[in-house]
Amino acid sequence: MTRTPRGQAPDVGVPAHLAEHMTVAEQHDWISGFLGRHPVSRRSALKRGSGVVAALGLASAPWTLAACASAAQAPVSVVGRHLAFGNDPMKAMAMSGELTAPPQGTIVVDLGQNGTFGATIPVEVRHLVSQVPQADGSIRASDQYFVHALANGLEPGQAYDYRFRLADGTTTPTATFRTAPRTPTAPWSFTAFADQGVDMVPPSGLGGMTNAYYKPDDTRRTMTPSTSMVDRIAGTRPAFHLLAGDICYADPSGEGQVVRSTGTSKSPTGFDSFDPTVWTTYFGLIERSAATTPWMFATGNHDMEALYDDNVKRGATHGYGGHAARLDLPRNGPSACPSVYSMRYGNVGVISVDANDLSMEIPTNAGYSNGSQLAWLRRTLTDMRAAGSGIDFVVAFFHHCAFATSGSHASDAGVRAAVAPLFDEFSVDLALQGHNHQYERSNPIRAARSTVQAPDGATVRPQTDGTTYVCVGSGGRPRYTWQPNETDRYRGNTGPDSGVNVVSYQAVGEDAKVPDAVDWSQARYLDYAYVTVDVVPPPGPGQVTTMTLRTITDTGTEIDRVTLERRAV
Template sequence: MTIAEQYEYWQDVRKGLSRRSVLRAGVFGAAAVAAGPMLLGRPAYADTPGSAVVPFGRHLAFGNDPATQMRVGWQVPSAVANPVLRVGTSPTDLSQTVQAEIRNLRSDYGTGAPLEQYYGHAALDKLSPDTTYYYAVGHEGLEAASGPVNSFTTGPAGSGSGLKPFTFTAMGDQGASAQAALENAQITAQNPVFHLLAGDICYADPNGQGKLTDSYNPAVWDGYLKQIEPVAQSVPWMVATGNHDMEAWYSPNGYGGHAKRLDLPTNGPANCPSVYAFTYGNVAVLSLDANDVSYEIPANKDYSGGAQTSWLERTLADLRAKPTIDFIIVFFHHCAYAVTTSHVSDGGVREKWAPLFDKYNVDLVINGHNHMYERTDPIRGGKPTRTAGVGDTVSPVTDGTTYIVAGGGGASLYSLPSNGPESYAGNVKDASGVAAGYFGAGGKVTEAVDWSRVRYRGHNLLAVDVKPAAPGGTATLTVRGISVEGAKAGTEIDRITITRTASTVDTPAFGSGALLTGAALAAGAGYAGYAAWRKHRSGLDVPAS
């Protein structure tokens, strides 16, 4: 059953329909019904005085425009009235007040008291670019300005040589545990301007099959938000959704609970809340939901009806048409290319998205799902174009896309195939014909691959150093794999540099005087002008089709 079908079934159960109506789904018994939470329409309000209700779990996310928008979230242990956020450009002058909202998420297991969770949200718009703001949250009975004061810095405006170098971090498969909490120190040490989490956020559902029969404990979210707060209260925490993030009880798309907990950019396709794009300086970042295309775990397969993939192509075309964008980075959960003995690769990702990554020359793809660190050689058309060892430099224009699995964010680690041993900085053991596989429409398919270049079976973090350039200069992404494992924590396990020539023109459509839209580019309109711009930018000929 799909997530949508399970949700419909669950609503029938809630409404107390006849046994015959309930059993039309045909696969769940009373025990399964008792296992999941029931969502009720009415909010519950506690009698706790506001002065005794202490906010926790502060976390940030960009709005659609990182230069001018920030979203602030937090949690409170019971219902409060009149939630507010105070903000200003000085920690001693939080003179602006923004009215916030509390979103109530109610889960009922059918036994005992229901679990009530209360999430605060405040939207900050019309901010100044490249500016540090200070904020505090409160509510009736708890003055915001008297509580902890935190800060964030908006993204930059401008392009080219006017941009400063910056760093961002990424990983996947974190969870709430002592090991997962170790990521905080390593992230902080990189001083990132934002952090990407490539799905499997907190493991409230440890089974990850997207089924009503999965084990599920929504209280895990409380511990997770507390765990990430030391970083996420100042660093935008941008998430994608993985298979452990599908929650069939809350909405037909499986993400109704996240709508209560999280705020993310809203420029993606309708009904796909974790699909979005944002631009920071000369880097565009796209978050995708691979549950929509996965053959391995199909509970939410095709839930967007193709809308996500159509949006992806339009967005990639638009971004490649913008001279201010040097690098395009895409992150999502299920792997296009991975060799562990667990999930391996997903053929749905390869079929639907990898051709678009080739077509629009995506620079870097970041995945989770497989609990390890792995980097491919640059790939085009499903094959490696060259060897790229630790410390090498690659050009996506000539070499193709680099794929990295950074799924060692805290969850238990996976094993490698016997002929694909660990190979990383200081321990290089190159291997060819590595035993691997992928999930296709008919199940798992085995393959032997030569594209797996770096493999590290340890918890890890990805740090990406971005160095913009003046027009005509060389812009770089220096991608570093960092261990978060025992005595090796903080040591570098991998490094690759990705280069591009910074744009030297105001528009990619030479002679047209207007910027081509992504739709026009995708349809081939004005391709000669677009190809001429790419040739000018890269120094290479671009095929006419």
């Protein structure tokens, strides 16, 4: 049976007489198997420019040739180090990075304290092969090697030094992390934003993949907002950082469709563009913070990368295969949902939700968990609110907004219908969202309406007032626009104020919207900002504990603040 007649599918390097009987997924499997049976070193590929390379359309691929030249001239090293908590932040930390060339011998992590290394941890090398079909019928390929080590059995509230050590004895600079304390008594902080991306051209040299295309009237920003955000987080040294989806934009289309790249962020209709080397740039960008502070990720629509597991629109799996090679996240969520997890730090419970599973606006992955995510979410919230849990505040973070306004995405009706009733039922304190490239904070909400007004500087009591929803899609990507007649609303704003009541919409399909009469849009800022959340533990049972959310721009100016207050359990 002919499945992909010649001329009607991208030429991805499979011989034409075979390709016409294969689906795109089967062609991808064939290429992976072919490369596995016919390994080619970068050095030999650079010399020959033929054979396997030519057979796969790689002879002129700039990614491959650039990698060949780099590998031939430089020793292997580890770059782009980043941390993530294990299942228990008091006892486990994952350390990751990327090799600049194929591994040469055994790699380990040296772990110790106070400048002395007394333990050696094995390193797992995950090889990620990316064969990216191009609009001209060729393939641009990338070999990436990601290194991972997991330290278990650590002591709570302790500082640990670590370094990667290669087979030739060379090491990375020493970095230090700290595990979560068993019972914090001193104030501590975490930070959050979403929709970050990169400011610079990735190693592939391809144009259009950066976020350096800002609006001419973006006069309140720094020249490189994404980089400035990392500088701010690195200077803050929070206990951890949350990123609510749309991490680096290696997939600039964000639809989870079959890949067919043009070498820019634009792709042919029905396809997504993709550049795996943007991840290398991204990890290099965040390393000065992420090497010492755990960065905890949720997944957004731009994190569905169809290249690795054929995440075809209206039909296949997550598109998260590449993340399995690059990232380490806690593995205590539903088995079908690799980016869904929970953790506890002090008296704060944190939950990562995959809104791609719930979205109506971008339905590529909608329903992929078959309800297992929401069933897990209910069980997790039940546990966090159980007597004796030690958790006072519950924070959820996810990508598509349950409550937000903008001219681009606004609120997603599927996400709202899924999570808002649960958040009401279990008195979730704070929901951090992305997707809309802006900062926006709601009044506390129950049953989709404001319960009280919470202007800048207010104190909210979530147990009676409801959940505060904050959109922090202001992490670096070019900003969106507000709804017609809607304006900024933040501390120091001298312009007109359109108030908390806004005529917005809910997305109920790919191109379908229904009006949404909003009475909860308390604070708004249409440029680049992140949030710092300062937690003050309770002096004892039944005493007051607070969580203060401060919003800070990429230039370092605080523009909004609200305090959430509870009696400790």
